[in-house]
Amino acid sequence: MANKVKKPLTKGVKGTLKDQLVVLKNAKHEGVLLRRVEVLVEIDGEKRLMVVTTNNLSWSPRLVCDF
Numbered sequence: 001m002a003n004k005v006k007k008p009l010t011k012g013v014k015g016t017l018k019d020q021l022v023v024l025k026n027a028k029h030e031g032v033l034l035r036r037v038e039v040l041v042e043i044d045g046e047k048r049l050m051v052v053t054t055n056n057l058s059w060s061p062r063l064v065c066d067f
Contacts, residue, residue, distance in 0.1 A: 019061040
């Protein structure tokens with residue numbers, strides 16, 4: 001999904017690598033604002049990158065990824 005970062009939302013949240021407001025760039029959904037969160041999660045004892053795209057701007061980045 002092609003997007004452009006509009007602005008960072010939160011900084012310094014433990015385990016969160018990125019928390020950004022992004023604008024979609026594809027023709028069908030151009031201009032739609034979404035939140036993009038990158039966190040490290042532990043799966044089977046191994047740290048892995050999880051990227052979540054959502055329209056929820058009120059939850060903490062960790063809560064967005066704890067589903």
